[in-house]
Amino acid sequence: MSPSSSASSASSVSLPSSSSPSAGSGSGGAFPAPAVPTVPTVPAAPSAPAGDSGEALFRLGWDASFAGEFAPYAADGLVPGRIVRVDRGGCELLVPAGAVPAERNPDPHPAGGAPTPRGDAVTVRATLPPFPDPDPTRRPCTGDWAAVDLAERAVRALLPRRTVLLRSTSSKRSDGQVLAANVDHVVVAVSLAAELDLGRAERFLALAWESGAGPLIVLTKADLVSDPAVRDHLVADVAATAPGVPVLAVSARTGEGMADLAREVAGGTAVLIGQSGAGKSTLVNALLGAEVQDVRANRDSDGKGRHTTTTRDLLPLPTGGVLIDTPGLRGVGLWDAGQGVAQVFAEIEELGRDCRFHDCAHTTEPGCAVLAALADGSLPRRRLDSYRKLARENEWIASRTDARLRAERRRRWKQQQATGRHMTERKRGGHR
Numbered sequence: 538m539s540p541s542s543s544a545s546s547a548s549s550v551s552l553p554s555s556s557s558p559s560a561g562s563g564s565g566g567a568f569p570a571p572a573v574p575t576v577p578t579v580p581a582a583p584s585a586p587a588g589d590s591g592e593a594l595f596r597l598g599w600d601a602s603f604a605g606e607f608a609p610y611a612a613d614g615l616v617p618g619r620i621v622r623v624d625r626g627g628c629e630l631l632v633p634a635g636a637v638p639a640e641r642n643p644d645p646h647p648a649g650g651a652p653t654p655r656g657d658a659v660t661v662r663a664t665l666p667p668f669p670d671p672d673p674t675r676r677p678c679t680g681d682w683a684a685v686d687l688a689e690r691a692v693r694a695l696l697p698r699r700t701v702l703l704r705s706t707s708s709k710r711s712d713g714q715v716l717a718a719n720v721d722h723v724v725v726a727v728s729l730a731a732e733l734d735l736g737r738a739e740r741f742l743a744l745a746w747e748s749g750a751g752p753l754i755v756l757t758k759a760d761l762v763s764d765p766a767v768r769d770h771l772v773a774d775v776a777a778t779a780p781g782v783p784v785l786a787v788s789a790r791t792g793e794g795m796a797d798l799a800r801e802v803a804g805g806t807a808v809l810i811g812q813s814g815a816g817k818s819t820l821v822n823a824l825l826g827a828e829v830q831d832v833r834a835n836r837d838s839d840g841k842g843r844h845t846t847t848t849r850d851l852l853p854l855p856t857g858g859v860l861i862d863t864p865g866l867r868g869v870g871l872w873d874a875g876q877g878v879a880q881v882f883a884e885i886e887e888l889g890r891d892c893r894f895h896d897c898a899h900t901t902e903p904g905c906a907v908l909a910a911l912a913d914g915s916l917p918r919r920r921l922d923s924y925r926k927l928a929r930e931n932e933w934i935a936s937r938t939d940a941r942l943r944a945e946r947r948r949r950w951k952q953q954q955a956t957g958r959h960m961t962e963r964k965r966g967g968h969r
């Protein structure tokens with residue numbers, strides 16, 4: 538396909554996905570085609586997803602289902618790329634090396650910065666189109682798969698997301714912010730260097746469950762807890778508050794538990810979340826076997842870290858799969874995470890089904906199964922308090938969020954999860 542036909546046909550494509558309400562609008566959408574193509578052909582582009590280039594994509598988390606969704610863009614001469622980072626000027630993406638002729642691929646990190654093992658994928662910069670969607674959670678973000686016009690170095694469209702990790706913006710406004718897209722595993726890092734804050738772990742878990750990806754709790758800096766009995770006790774405590782979630786104690790320093798963690802995240806896309814200083818970037822470096830992420834010394838005595846990771850980076854693992862590091866999240870607000878909260882507190886939801894009144898608020902109602910469990914000691918008070926706190930917070934934020942956008946997001950969710958669940962399950966099971 539020639540570059541001119543690629544550039545002109547791309548104008549009918551709109552961001553972020555074909556399900557966008559603005560998609561296909563007659564106005565030319567967000568992607569007015571440049572009148573004159575200004576750069577020469579990219580010869581390898583049309584065949585990019587095949588052969589070696591295809592292998593590069595699979596190592597980045599690509600699969601048959603994404604390939605199917607991408608087919609119309611491939612016909613337009615666009616190349617699939619995975620967004621590594623979004624910044625003011627546009628974004629960086631990983632694309633198959635075979636799609637980019639060497640002379641057009643200046644290394645964006647020529648000096649400084651440790652070399653990143655990228656397999657046969659290379660980083661390119663591309664512009665992002667003006668963003669027409671009023672929903673901030675639909676903005677391009679790390680982990681998105683994009684249809685890239687390599688000739689123009691421009692992103693033309695995003696593939697529908699399979700999972701998405703959202704939080705409310707730190708400004709405490711009702712806007713949602715996307716932390717990462719298309720993740721299979723959400724690794725919640727909790728430091729053993731500080732006193733365990735189970736409520737905070739539950740909050741991160743709610744976000745994780747809501748994303749549609751599978752959560753995993755990693756208790757970091759296990760080397761700082763020398764007594765094995767104490768360590769076992771801490772692991773059991775966390776496991777009890779996270780039904781159905783694997784809990785691993787690891788130390789990047791001694792290597793303990795690291796092989797198990799590597800196995801859990803191999804092949805898929807894993808995002809690390811957790812408080813600043815929890816040891817996320819150190820884990821990323823350990824899993825990559827290279828000092829890629831910036832780690833800064835912090836005060837381990839109180840477990841408080843500084844915010845050293847400022848951009849969310851997507852880093853390919855040497856074994857296949859990718860890791861996404863997030864900045865230390867100071868205040869992690871829930872954003873429309875009702876399902877996530879319900880899943881974190883599954884046993885309370887379960888008890889609630891036995892209450893006499895179906896709309897029981899578990900406060901003073903007669904025949905309340907939750908209060909009965911509290912009274913007989915089978916449900917810890919802390920757990921119920923935490924549930925109430927997060928449920929209230931979620932309702933508050935939901936009440937301030939545009940109802941139409943929420944309904945639209947829910948609808949989109951259901952569609953995406955139906956199509957994506959199967960592939961995600963397969964990937965979690967270690968297949969493609």
Ligand SMILES: Nc1nc2c(ncn2[C@@H]2O[C@H](COP(=O)(O)OP(=O)(O)O)[C@@H](O)[C@H]2O)c(=O)[nH]1
Nearest residue numbers: 758788789790814815816817818819832834835
């Ligand atoms: N003792 C010990 N310290 C660790 C371990 N992992 C990380 N740290 C320290 O914890 C601090 C914060 O680590 P960092 O990876 O920057 O945390 P992040 O903010 O979550 O990315 C640094 O001083 C690390 O050296 C570990 O396994 N054991």
Ligand SMILES: [Mg+2]
Nearest residue numbers: 817818845846
């Ligand atoms: Mg960090």
